[in-house]
Amino acid sequence: DQQVKQNSPSLSVQEGRISILNCDYTNSMFDYFLWYKKYPAEGPTFLISISSIKDKNEDGRFTVFLNKSAKHLSLHIVPSQPGDSAVYFCAASRGNTPLVFGKGTRLSVIA
Amino acid sequence: DAGITQSPRHKVTETGTPVTLRCHQTENHRYMYWYRQDPGHGLRLIHYSYGVKDTDKGEVSDGYSVSRSKTEDFLLTLESATSSQTSVYFCAIRMTETEAFFGQGTRLTVV
Numbered sequence: 291d292q293q294v295k296q297n298s299p300s301l302s303v304q305e306g307r308i309s310i311l312n313c314d315y316t317n318s319m320f321d322y323f324l325w326y327k328k329y330p331a332e333g334p335t336f337l338i339s340i341s342s343i344k345d346k347n348e349d350g351r352f353t354v355f356l357n358k359s360a361k362h363l364s365l366h367i368v369p370s371q372p373g374d375s376a377v378y379f380c381a382a383s384r385g386n387t388p389l390v391f392g393k394g395t396r397l398s399v400i401a
Numbered sequence: 402d403a404g405i406t407q408s409p410r411h412k413v414t415e416t417g418t419p420v421t422l423r424c425h426q427t428e429n430h431r432y433m434y435w436y437r438q439d440p441g442h443g444l445r446l447i448h449y450s451y452g453v454k455d456t457d458k459g460e461v462s463d464g465y466s467v468s469r470s471k472t473e474d475f476l477l478t479l480e481s482a483t484s485s486q487t488s489v490y491f492c493a494i495r496m497t498e499t500e501a502f503f504g505q506g507t508r509l510t511v512v
Binding site: 296299322324326331332333334335336339379381383386388389390391392393394 | 493498500506
């Protein structure tokens with residue numbers, strides 16, 4: 291059973307607007323959540339993370355929000371740029387166990 | 402890059418042949434992982450290692466074996482390649498308590 295779910299396979303956003311990528315999880319024992327970005331023919335790269343004891347973490351244009359009661363997190367990108375077009379993976383971990391990934395959401399930022 | 406080299410980067414092999422993919426790190430990290438990426442499935446864990454000669458199975462380990470005889474090398478072997486193992490394979494190392502760093506990937510095609 292999937293522990294980390296990204297229910298939107300794709301998302302299109304106009305340049306300059308906000309992109310919101312969503313992720314749901316089922317395992318309440320996860321204590322860290324991460325977002326990775328992947329361009330074609332490259333490995334995933336770490337983008338931003340949040341501890342389960344926080345509800346928001348911000349890094350420049352990227353903000354991750356965590357709602358533990360709903361087991362939901364989201365990644366906000368403001369403003370969106372064409373270079374943000376990529377596949378975004380949500381991931382979660384518990385202690386030293388390996389990261390568990392969602393299926394990814396393909397973001398297209400249209401100029 | 403943080404010192405991960407995957408080899409080969411591309412390989413075409415025939416059904417039934419054994420294949421070994423190599424992941425080499427220069428960072429001396431304890432934890433190493435093999436994931437595969439497939440459309441509609443995201444990143445799925447195949448095997449992982451938490452030290453020399455210490456390995457464990459992931460979500461999709463059937464048909465794969467691994468070995469880690471040195472800290473810097475983590476080998477993934479397909480004992481008898483099948484078409485369902487056509488995929489992009491990523492090696493990763495755990496950089497911090499939570500974050501993993503990925504290699505560039507190996508694109509494997511089984512014909």
